Amino acid sequence: AQSVTQLGSHVSVSEGALVLLRCNYSSSVPPYLFWYVQYPNQGLQLLLKYTTGATLVKGINGFEAEFKKSETSFHLTKPSAHMSDAAEYFCAVSDRLTGGGNKLTFGTGTQLKVEL
Protein backbone atom coordinates (compact mmCIF):
# COMPACT_ATOMS: atom_id res chain seq x y z
CA ALA A 1 0.00 0.00 0.00
CA GLN A 2 1.12 3.51 -0.69
CA SER A 3 1.72 5.93 2.14
CA VAL A 4 2.84 9.51 2.68
CA THR A 5 4.58 11.01 5.68
CA GLN A 6 4.74 14.74 6.23
CA LEU A 7 7.27 15.68 8.89
CA GLY A 8 6.09 18.51 11.07
CA SER A 9 2.38 19.20 11.47
CA HIS A 10 3.17 22.88 12.08
CA VAL A 11 5.93 24.96 10.52
CA SER A 12 6.56 28.61 11.30
CA VAL A 13 8.77 30.93 9.22
CA SER A 14 9.44 34.63 9.04
CA GLU A 15 8.26 36.61 6.05
CA GLY A 16 11.02 36.53 3.43
CA ALA A 17 12.59 33.34 4.80
CA LEU A 18 12.94 30.01 3.04
CA VAL A 19 9.96 27.67 3.22
CA LEU A 20 10.72 23.93 3.41
CA LEU A 21 7.91 21.43 3.88
CA ARG A 22 8.94 17.80 4.00
CA CYS A 23 7.24 14.84 2.36
CA ASN A 24 8.38 11.22 2.18
CA TYR A 25 6.43 8.54 0.38
CA SER A 26 6.24 4.80 0.09
CA SER A 27 5.26 3.28 -3.23
CA SER A 28 5.77 -0.04 -4.95
CA VAL A 29 5.66 1.53 -8.41
CA PRO A 30 7.06 4.76 -9.87
CA PRO A 31 4.91 7.33 -8.15
CA TYR A 32 2.93 10.30 -9.26
CA LEU A 33 3.33 12.92 -6.53
CA PHE A 34 1.35 16.03 -5.72
CA TRP A 35 1.34 19.05 -3.44
CA TYR A 36 -1.99 20.72 -2.69
CA VAL A 37 -2.69 23.87 -0.65
CA GLN A 38 -5.80 24.51 1.43
CA TYR A 39 -6.89 27.86 2.83
CA PRO A 40 -9.31 27.86 5.78
CA ASN A 41 -12.73 26.41 4.98
CA GLN A 42 -11.87 25.97 1.31
CA GLY A 43 -11.16 23.08 -1.03
CA LEU A 44 -7.74 21.92 -2.13
CA GLN A 45 -5.85 23.75 -4.86
CA LEU A 46 -3.14 22.00 -6.86
CA LEU A 47 0.29 23.58 -6.32
CA LEU A 48 2.39 21.24 -8.45
CA LYS A 49 2.79 17.64 -9.51
CA TYR A 50 5.46 15.17 -10.57
CA THR A 51 4.58 12.47 -13.08
CA THR A 52 7.61 11.71 -15.23
CA GLY A 53 10.57 13.59 -16.65
CA ALA A 54 12.35 16.44 -14.92
CA THR A 55 12.69 15.83 -11.21
CA LEU A 56 12.55 19.51 -10.25
CA VAL A 57 8.98 20.64 -10.65
CA LYS A 58 7.84 24.24 -10.58
CA GLY A 59 4.37 25.19 -9.45
CA ILE A 60 2.20 28.18 -8.79
CA ASN A 61 2.99 31.04 -6.40
CA GLY A 62 6.75 30.47 -6.60
CA PHE A 63 6.74 26.98 -5.09
CA GLU A 64 8.82 24.10 -6.37
CA ALA A 65 9.52 20.52 -5.36
CA GLU A 66 12.20 17.99 -6.18
CA PHE A 67 11.55 14.30 -6.64
CA LYS A 68 14.41 12.28 -5.14
CA LYS A 69 13.88 8.60 -5.79
CA SER A 70 16.86 7.47 -3.69
CA GLU A 71 15.48 9.31 -0.67
CA THR A 72 11.79 8.63 -1.49
CA SER A 73 11.19 12.32 -0.91
CA PHE A 74 9.27 15.14 -2.55
CA HIS A 75 9.96 18.20 -0.40
CA LEU A 76 8.24 21.51 -1.16
CA THR A 77 10.25 24.75 -1.12
CA LYS A 78 9.82 28.44 -1.72
CA PRO A 79 12.80 30.84 -1.52
CA SER A 80 10.96 33.69 0.18
CA ALA A 81 7.79 33.31 2.24
CA HIS A 82 4.92 35.74 1.93
CA MET A 83 2.12 36.32 4.40
CA SER A 84 -0.34 34.98 1.82
CA ASP A 85 1.43 31.58 1.93
CA ALA A 86 -0.04 30.85 5.35
CA ALA A 87 -2.21 27.78 4.77
CA GLU A 88 -2.26 24.01 5.15
CA TYR A 89 -0.24 21.99 2.67
CA PHE A 90 -0.86 18.38 1.72
CA CYS A 91 1.45 15.96 -0.05
CA ALA A 92 -0.20 13.07 -1.91
CA VAL A 93 0.80 10.01 -3.92
CA SER A 94 -1.34 8.65 -6.73
CA ASP A 95 -2.22 5.07 -7.57
CA ARG A 96 -3.92 4.41 -10.90
CA LEU A 97 -7.24 2.61 -10.60
CA THR A 98 -8.29 -0.25 -12.83
CA GLY A 99 -11.15 1.17 -14.88
CA GLY A 100 -9.91 4.74 -14.94
CA GLY A 101 -9.10 7.57 -12.61
CA ASN A 102 -6.67 7.37 -9.72
CA LYS A 103 -6.62 7.03 -5.95
CA LEU A 104 -4.81 9.69 -3.94
CA THR A 105 -3.24 8.85 -0.61
CA PHE A 106 -2.65 12.00 1.43
CA GLY A 107 -0.27 12.92 4.18
CA THR A 108 -1.70 14.40 7.35
CA GLY A 109 -0.84 17.94 6.29
CA THR A 110 1.50 20.72 7.42
CA GLN A 111 0.13 24.00 8.69
CA LEU A 112 2.41 26.84 7.57
CA LYS A 113 2.48 30.00 9.64
CA VAL A 114 4.22 33.11 8.31
CA GLU A 115 5.27 35.72 10.83
CA LEU A 116 6.28 39.34 10.32
Added chain:
Amino acid sequence: DGGITQSPKYLFRKEGQNVTLSCEQNLNHDAMYWYRQDPGQGLRLIYYSQIVNDFQKGDIAEGYSVSREKKESFPLTVTSAQKNPTAFYLCASSTYRGETQYFGPGTRLLVL
Protein backbone atom coordinates in the same frame (compact mmCIF):
# COMPACT_ATOMS: atom_id res chain seq x y z
CA ASP B 1 -16.59 28.90 -15.79
CA GLY B 2 -15.70 25.25 -15.46
CA GLY B 3 -15.46 23.78 -12.03
CA ILE B 4 -16.89 21.76 -9.18
CA THR B 5 -19.67 23.03 -6.95
CA GLN B 6 -20.69 21.62 -3.60
CA SER B 7 -23.76 22.50 -1.62
CA PRO B 8 -24.62 23.40 0.98
CA LYS B 9 -21.55 25.05 2.48
CA TYR B 10 -22.74 24.13 5.98
CA LEU B 11 -25.12 21.31 6.89
CA PHE B 12 -26.59 20.36 10.23
CA ARG B 13 -27.71 16.85 11.03
CA LYS B 14 -29.95 15.68 13.83
CA GLU B 15 -29.53 12.31 15.50
CA GLY B 16 -30.91 9.49 13.37
CA GLN B 17 -31.24 11.65 10.27
CA ASN B 18 -29.89 10.98 6.80
CA VAL B 19 -28.46 13.98 4.99
CA THR B 20 -27.32 14.38 1.38
CA LEU B 21 -24.39 16.45 0.17
CA SER B 22 -24.44 17.66 -3.41
CA CYS B 23 -21.50 17.62 -5.84
CA GLU B 24 -21.77 18.85 -9.43
CA GLN B 25 -19.04 19.30 -12.04
CA ASN B 26 -19.08 20.82 -15.53
CA LEU B 27 -15.54 19.76 -16.44
CA ASN B 28 -16.77 16.75 -18.44
CA HIS B 29 -14.75 14.50 -16.12
CA ASP B 30 -15.51 10.80 -15.99
CA ALA B 31 -14.26 10.05 -12.48
CA MET B 32 -15.57 11.58 -9.27
CA TYR B 33 -14.54 11.11 -5.65
CA TRP B 34 -15.69 11.86 -2.12
CA TYR B 35 -13.23 12.52 0.71
CA ARG B 36 -13.65 13.15 4.40
CA GLN B 37 -11.27 15.52 6.19
CA ASP B 38 -10.73 15.50 9.93
CA PRO B 39 -8.19 17.69 11.77
CA GLY B 40 -4.76 16.09 11.83
CA GLN B 41 -5.79 13.13 9.66
CA GLY B 42 -5.52 14.42 6.13
CA LEU B 43 -8.11 13.33 3.60
CA ARG B 44 -9.59 9.85 3.45
CA LEU B 45 -11.44 8.38 0.48
CA ILE B 46 -15.09 7.47 1.06
CA TYR B 47 -16.36 6.46 -2.40
CA TYR B 48 -15.38 6.95 -6.01
CA SER B 49 -17.08 6.54 -9.36
CA GLN B 50 -15.34 6.02 -12.67
CA ILE B 51 -18.41 5.91 -14.88
CA VAL B 52 -22.13 6.61 -14.71
CA ASN B 53 -24.15 4.02 -12.77
CA ASP B 54 -21.05 2.52 -11.18
CA PHE B 55 -19.17 3.33 -7.98
CA GLN B 56 -16.70 1.70 -5.62
CA LYS B 57 -16.06 1.85 -1.89
CA GLY B 58 -13.02 3.69 -0.68
CA ASP B 59 -11.23 3.30 2.63
CA ILE B 60 -14.01 4.52 4.94
CA ALA B 61 -17.34 3.77 3.20
CA GLU B 62 -19.26 2.50 6.24
CA GLY B 63 -22.21 4.75 7.05
CA TYR B 64 -22.20 6.45 3.66
CA SER B 65 -23.95 5.86 0.32
CA VAL B 66 -23.64 7.41 -3.14
CA SER B 67 -25.29 7.39 -6.55
CA ARG B 68 -24.08 8.33 -10.03
CA GLU B 69 -27.07 8.70 -12.29
CA LYS B 70 -25.53 11.51 -14.34
CA LYS B 71 -21.96 12.18 -15.38
CA GLU B 72 -22.09 15.64 -13.81
CA SER B 73 -23.45 14.67 -10.41
CA PHE B 74 -22.21 12.48 -7.54
CA PRO B 75 -24.26 13.05 -4.37
CA LEU B 76 -23.16 11.62 -1.03
CA THR B 77 -25.64 10.54 1.65
CA VAL B 78 -24.47 10.42 5.24
CA THR B 79 -26.73 7.86 6.88
CA SER B 80 -27.75 7.46 10.50
CA ALA B 81 -25.33 4.52 10.65
CA GLN B 82 -22.41 6.96 10.51
CA LYS B 83 -21.87 7.59 14.22
CA ASN B 84 -19.28 10.32 13.90
CA PRO B 85 -20.28 12.39 10.88
CA THR B 86 -18.86 15.75 11.94
CA ALA B 87 -16.19 16.56 9.36
CA PHE B 88 -15.36 18.57 6.25
CA TYR B 89 -16.41 16.73 3.08
CA LEU B 90 -14.65 17.32 -0.21
CA CYS B 91 -15.68 16.22 -3.67
CA ALA B 92 -13.17 15.88 -6.50
CA SER B 93 -13.11 14.85 -10.14
CA SER B 94 -10.61 13.78 -12.78
CA THR B 95 -10.53 12.67 -16.39
CA TYR B 96 -10.48 8.97 -17.18
CA ARG B 97 -6.76 8.97 -18.00
CA GLY B 98 -5.79 11.97 -15.93
CA GLU B 99 -3.74 11.74 -12.79
CA THR B 100 -4.82 15.09 -11.37
CA GLN B 101 -7.88 15.48 -9.18
CA TYR B 102 -9.63 18.84 -8.93
CA PHE B 103 -11.50 19.69 -5.77
CA GLY B 104 -14.70 21.46 -4.90
CA PRO B 105 -15.00 24.03 -2.08
CA GLY B 106 -16.29 21.52 0.49
CA THR B 107 -19.26 21.05 2.81
CA ARG B 108 -18.92 21.20 6.57
CA LEU B 109 -21.27 18.80 8.35
CA LEU B 110 -22.15 19.42 11.97
CA VAL B 111 -24.28 17.38 14.35
CA LEU B 112 -26.98 19.09 16.42
